[in-house]
Amino acid sequence: MHYVLGISGLYHDSAAALLGDGRILAAVQEERLSRRKNDARFPERAIQSCLDQAGITAGDLAAVAFYEKPILKFSRTLEVFLGWAPRGGRAFARAIPDWLGGRLDLRGRIRSALPKLRVDCPILFTTHHEAHAASAFFPSPFAEAAILTVDGVGEWATTTIARGSGATIEPLEEIQFPHSLGLLYSAFTAYCGFRVNSGEYKLMGLAPYGDPHWVETLLEEVVSLHEDGSFRLNLEYLDPLAEDHLTNERFHDRFGGPPRRPDEPLEKRHLDLARSIQVVTERALLGLVRRAHEQTGSAHLCLAGGVALNCVANGRILREGPFQKLWIQPAAGDAGAALGAALAAWHGPLDRGGFGAPRIPRASDAMGGGFLGPEETPEAVEASLKRLDAVWERLAPEVLQERVVEALIAGKVVGWVQGRMEFGPRALGHRSILGDPRSPDMQSRMNLKVKFRESFRPFAPAVLAERSAEFFELTGESPYMLLVAPVAGAQRIPVAHEAEGLDRLKQVRSTLPAVTHVDGSVRVQTVDPDRNPQFYALLKHFEAKTGCPVLINTSFNVRGEPVVGSAEDAYRCFINSQIDVLAVGPCYLERERQLHAALPRSFEAIPD
Amino acid sequence: MSRPETIRSLRDRFAIGASLIPPVALLMIASRAGWVPGSPRAYLAAMPVVLGLGMLFPIFVEPWHRRFSRMRAWLGGRLVFLLFLGVYGVAVVPMAFLMRLVGQRPIDLSRSGSSWVRSKGFGSLRDPF
Numbered sequence: 001m002h003y004v005l006g007i008s009g010l011y012h013d014s015a016a017a018l019l020g021d022g023r024i025l026a027a028v029q030e031e032r033l034s035r036r037k038n039d040a041r042f043p044e045r046a047i048q049s050c051l052d053q054a055g056i057t058a059g060d061l062a063a064v065a066f067y068e069k070p071i072l073k074f075s076r077t078l079e080v081f082l083g084w085a086p087r088g089g090r091a092f093a094r095a096i097p098d099w100l101g102g103r104l105d106l107r108g109r110i111r112s113a114l115p116k117l118r119v120d121c122p123i124l125f126t127t128h129h130e131a132h133a134a135s136a137f138f139p140s141p142f143a144e145a146a147i148l149t150v151d152g153v154g155e156w157a158t159t160t161i162a163r164g165s166g167a168t169i170e171p172l173e174e175i176q177f178p179h180s181l182g183l184l185y186s187a188f189t190a191y192c193g194f195r196v197n198s199g200e201y202k203l204m205g206l207a208p209y210g211d212p213h214w215v216e217t218l219l220e221e222v223v224s225l226h227e228d229g230s231f232r233l234n235l236e237y238l239d240p241l242a243e244d245h246l247t248n249e250r251f252h253d254r255f256g257g258p259p260r261r262p263d264e265p266l267e268k269r270h271l272d273l274a275r276s277i278q279v280v281t282e283r284a285l286l287g288l289v290r291r292a293h294e295q296t297g298s299a300h301l302c303l304a305g306g307v308a309l310n311c312v313a314n315g316r317i318l319r320e321g322p323f324q325k326l327w328i329q330p331a332a333g334d335a336g337a338a339l340g341a342a343l344a345a346w347h348g349p350l351d352r353g354g355f356g357a358p359r360i361p362r363a364s365d366a367m368g369g370g371f372l373g374p375e376e377t378p379e380a381v382e383a384s385l386k387r388l389d390a391v392w393e394r395l396a397p398e399v400l401q402e403r404v405v406e407a408l409i410a411g412k413v414v415g416w417v418q419g420r421m422e423f424g425p426r427a428l429g430h431r432s433i434l435g436d437p438r439s440p441d442m443q444s445r446m447n448l449k450v451k452f453r454e455s456f457r458p459f460a461p462a463v464l465a466e467r468s469a470e471f472f473e474l475t476g477e478s479p480y481m482l483l484v485a486p487v488a489g490a491q492r493i494p495v496a497h498e499a500e501g502l503d504r505l506k507q508v509r510s511t512l513p514a515v516t517h518v519d520g521s522v523r524v525q526t527v528d529p530d531r532n533p534q535f536y537a538l539l540k541h542f543e544a545k546t547g548c549p550v551l552i553n554t555s556f557n558v559r560g561e562p563v564v565g566s567a568e569d570a571y572r573c574f575i576n577s578q579i580d581v582l583a584v585g586p587c588y589l590e591r592e593r594q595l596h597a598a599l600p601r602s603f604e605a606i607p608d
Numbered sequence: 609m610s611r612p613e614t615i616r617s618l619r620d621r622f623a624i625g626a627s628l629i630p631p632v633a634l635l636m637i638a639s640r641a642g643w644v645p646g647s648p649r650a651y652l653a654a655m656p657v658v659l660g661l662g663m664l665f666p667i668f669v670e671p672w673h674r675r676f677s678r679m680r681a682w683l684g685g686r687l688v689f690l691l692f693l694g695v696y697g698v699a700v701v702p703m704a705f706l707m708r709l710v711g712q713r714p715i716d717l718s719r720s721g722s723s724w725v726r727s728k729g730f731g732s733l734r735d736p737f
């Protein structure tokens with residue numbers, strides 16, 4: 001078998017992925033193993049985990065592919081400083097030593113991290129957006145498609161349109177730095193007091209509470225959207241090289257004050273800005289999507305890049321865009337680019353240094369439900385629990401499900417750790433915290449007591465795929481929780497008087513209040529028996545007892561923590577939060593029976 | 609999946625022991641100037657001793673090793689930062705102004721017109737550039 005290892009990292013969200021004869025065998029984010037959220041370090045643990053899952057060593061690899069061209073990126077960095085001077089001195093003094101300290105010699109770095117790598121094993125380099133495009137198209141179910149990748153920046157490109165056909169990706173056109181939708185969204189993320197490269201989805205969650213009255217100002221002064229789908233940023237308002245905030249004094253004067261510090265309260269102004277930048281991003285993306293359709297004439301669209309994690313925009317692309325079908329790489333950010341780099345090397349033509357392998361698209365997709373990470377054996381789970389002095393019962397699968405469903409019906413919050421770990425930012429029912437969506441106070445309770453995060457953050461429903469249409473206005477499936485759709489009319493409850501700002505959170509708007517956003521939308525995960533059999537069985541069980549085929553599904557972690565990986569991580573998180581029940585592998589644990597009230601945490605807390 | 613790194617190879621042990629030598633060397637220099645008690649010879653003799661102690665009993669010496677490493681990294685980081693700030697002022701800024709004088713600016717800051725650029729292809733996978 002030919003094994004190809006893909007690597008991404010050294011900027012944010014490091015990851016590794018492994019192919020065996022083109023099949024995706026494993027993919028892991030470094031943060032899940034190192035316990036440091038958005039870990040950007042070279043992904044040594046993730047690489048080892050991928051090799052272990054396949055039962056091979058680095059000596060068995062046929063190629064290693066890195067997700068960027070480091071020298072091209074370095075030269076772009078230098079050129080940007082030349083273009084931006086005399087501003088940017090501090091950023092230069094921080095960035096350049098980092099580059100000279102090992103980021104340039106990636107071949108040397110990879111070989112020293114993998115001493116068993118054969119001397120003749122090639123180390124290949126895709127471009128950043130080629131890796132994103134490959135991660136979007138090659139695992140998709142489409143034989144041909146338009147490919148759109150949108151992020152902060154790669155080498156020069158921030159947005160690309162390509163055409164995918166068979167095993168070929170043909171890049172057509174791109175938008176280059178500094179004109180970047182990802183950069184623009186990150187600037188607002190930082191301005192509203194959230195961390196760049198991880199707080200963007202918080203800003204998206206905040207948007208429905210605000211009014212869009214900054215949209216025209218934004219479009220006139222900060223970003224111009226053109227007829228042909230392209231856009232340009234006005235750099236008089238932004239500072240793309242700033243280290244803390246990406247906005248400057250002129251921006252602060254125009255938008256009502258200095259950036260919000262994370263510990264300061266959210267004001268109406270922040271809610272309105274969140275809504276406004278969301279509206280602008282959606283308009284820009286719809287323009288890009290229309291352009292991609294014009295350029296390719298395809299009926300299918302594949303999306304990747306960090307901006308493709310904006311599931312509200314994705315829902316609009318599906319509903320209002322010109323494409324009939326949409327497939328989004330579940331690890332759309334830079335972690336997924338590790339997988340893309342490996343796939344680009346595998347299918348890349350021989351004259352470019354690839355393997356020239358053909359591609360046969362699968363009817364669903366090639367992501368294996370997104371469950372590409374490690375899994376512990378029941379014995380390993382019990383050994384961990386024993387080491388931590390936990391109190392548990394080992395149950396047969398049906399009994400475990402029965403007990404979990406009983407707990408959920410009783411209004412308890414359940415930690416659910418089963419099977420292989422997810423690859424990508426969403427927990428899809430293998431490393432999840434579950435709750436009953438019919439409870440009106442479940443959202444606040446789970447946010448404040450279990451996840452220790454902002455009460456405005458909405459949760460997502462996991463629904464049996466075959467009953468999704470009864471509850472949500474969603475055409476097609478959403479197995480990776482990457483689409484937002486309105487609640488179906490029959491489930492809506494009219495609101496007599498609309499409250500203001502965050503008070504809107506308390507108003508019940510549907511029969512599933514804990515997962516319904518204030519604008520009546522939901523971020524849906526459809527669960528089918530092929531991709532996700534264990535979670536499907538649990539939902540079926542819950543449906544049989546309650547008639548409701550929906551559960552709240554949120555990632556198993558607390559604020560500042562990466563999603564849990566092992567049984568040990570899960571037990572520590574269970575003890576240190578207010579989760580009532582933990583089901584990890586075959587083991588069932590109840591909070592009141594545990595000896596510990598608290599345990600040292602297994603992660604480095606990253607501030608917002 | 610969340611294991612602390614506990615490997616103690618010979619290399620790790622040597623690094624822990626060796627990291628104690630520079631502070632002793634500083635003490636030796638200070639003693640020569642008469643700022644601290646003790647003879648320079650005694651400090652010189654202490655150097656192989658701390659190296660050996662570090663290698664034999666890394667667990668006792670590690671807290672000091674960590675403290676010194678942090679201090680060294682902090683100092684090194686500050687020095688490198690200042691050095692590169694100087695490079696920026698002396699080399700990058702003048703070069704940027706010269707380029708602008710001859711009408712060149714490597715980043716496109718204009719606000720009008722399409723920003724689409726025809727793709728030049730992905731290039732060879734073998735090249736890091």
Ligand SMILES: [Fe+2]
Nearest residue numbers: 151305306334
């Ligand atoms: Fe990216």
